[in-house]
Amino acid sequence: MYVSVRHGLSLVMGWAVLVAVLLGSAGSARAAVAGAAAADVPAGVTAGVAVFDRQTGTFTEQLHPDMRFRSASVVKLLIALDHLWDRSPGGLPADDRTRLDSMLRSSDDDAASFYWSQNGGSALVDRMVSRLGLADTAGPPAGYPGYWGYTALSAADTVRIYRYLLDSAPAAVRDLVMGDLRASTRCGKDGFDQRFGIPATFQRPWAVKQGWSGFGSSGDCTNTTTAPAQHASPTGVDLAQKALHTTGTVGAGDRAIVAVFTLQSQSTTFGAAYTNLGRLVRSLNVPGATRPPGAWFSTWGSGVHVRADTTTHSAALTALPAGVEVQVSCQKQGETVTDGPYTNDWWAYLPLYGGYVTNIYMKSPDNKLPGVPTC
CATH class of the missing domain: 2.30.30 (SH3 type barrels.)
Known part of the structure; x- marks a missing residue:
């Protein structure tokens, strides 16, 4: 049997791209510093990366930040914010609060589908694009109206969503959503392990909303690797490759906002995709983060x-x-x-x-x- 050992954490980036961006800006957030080091993207992985330092108001990492990916479960942030837009969290019925918590903490797909249907499907995405000034976000392509996970989203827009949550949202909304993301469960409602990316790389405090798509069924955090049939990509957003995303905040006071989106080949197992994403996240310059020894x-x-x-x-x-x-x-x-x-x-x-x-x-x-x- 071939054996190999990987020692230590990946090297932290030596140079970082710094560029400021306003929450509502629709302009490009691409890096423009000559000679800046790139994130360490494993072979065969397509990635969109944005790391924003809230203390300095600058980006420390950007790689294809405006590239559109299918959001998978990251769109649940928009679903939750739209539902709470004209509702007081304290006034939610008990069953509604339970459903919302399950969607955000355990990535409950049934809860997301309930809100998607109740609140107008793609119309809720359109509303949130207008409200938050999102530049790269769009509802699912024509022919897939019920596929909320096919919503197009970029790393840059994900940073905008978190900046709204942390800096502009009503305190009760911020506390509900961020509290649920801090309480992210080890396993998703569908049985997939949610401890990849941010939580696998950094010690608490962190808050995360993860996304995965194309890995088939699973149970009890033991995942099969047989993916269901995938669809074509009619709008330039890849719906065929497997998607694994990690997003959230890291550090005291939610200092850094991290958004990492990846596409990986259809032959990639969940464990391999998990590993690829982990290596990428470990290479990033994330201000305020603490990395565990090992x-x-x-x-x-x-x-x-x-x-x-x-x-x-x-x-x-x-x-x-x-x-x-x-x-x-x-x-x-x-x-x-x-x-x-x-x-x-x-x-x-x-x-x-x-x-x-x-x-x-x-x-x-x-x-x-x-x-x-x-x-």
């Missing part, structure tokens, strides 16, 4: 459980996406585990999940991971 390792196997302790009888906290790259902070000996020709009694602690994985499923030449301290 080394990054690739894994193998599917349905690999993260457990509360170093035994196969301890509680299963979650299951890793197949083949994902994970951060290990320390390791210790525990139950001896055998899988095929491999036997190992060392277990790796994954701080992102607060639990242990047997080292059998770590791609490493030795039972004990090199360069990782003992817990």
Whole structure:
């Protein structure tokens, strides 16, 4: 078996693009500094990136910030804001508040479809474009009126949405939406692991709204990799490749707004897409962010459980996406585990999940991971 070890975090960007942009500006937010370093985009990935420092009012990262992507679940930010535009959060009926919380915290698709239908479908996108001065956002293409996840959205417009939330929205609306994003659940309502990108890279405080599309069905944070049939791209927004996006805020006082959109080939598994996005996010200059210590390792196997302790009888906290790259902070000996020709009694602690994985499923030449301290 070929094994490889990835040590440490990716290098933080040495040079950053700085350019100011007003919330409502419809102009281009593209970088224009000669010689500025680009984000580290893995091979085969198409990315749109914007990182905005609210303290200085400048962008520290921009890469194709105006490029339109299908939004997947990131459009739920607009769905929520439209629903709350003329409603007091404190006056929402209990079932409405529960539905809204589930949509924002656990990316509940049924909740999004309910609001999409109730509030006029693409008309709600048009309203929010006008209200927030969005430049690159548009409803789903003709022929897909119910596909709210096909709404076109850019990294630059996503920054505008968060800037509205943080700087201009009524306090009650800001507290509801941002409070839900801070309480993002480990698993989405559909069973997909939501801890990719921002939450996998930075320590709290953070608030996130993630997006994924094209990876098929899943359950209990163990994901299949068989994608359903995809559609053509009639309006220049790619509806065929797999989409994985991470957006939100990072740092005390929501200092940095981060929006990273990616398209990846139809053959890309969820674990591989998760890893590609993580490597990209780790390369970014994000002011105010704190990066946890640890080394990054690739894994193998599917349905690999993260457990509360170093035994196969301890509680299963979650299951890793197949083949994902994970951060290990320390390791210790525990139950001896055998899988095929491999036997190992060392277990790796994954701080992102607060639990242990047997080292059998770590791609490493030795039972004990090199360069990782003992817990």
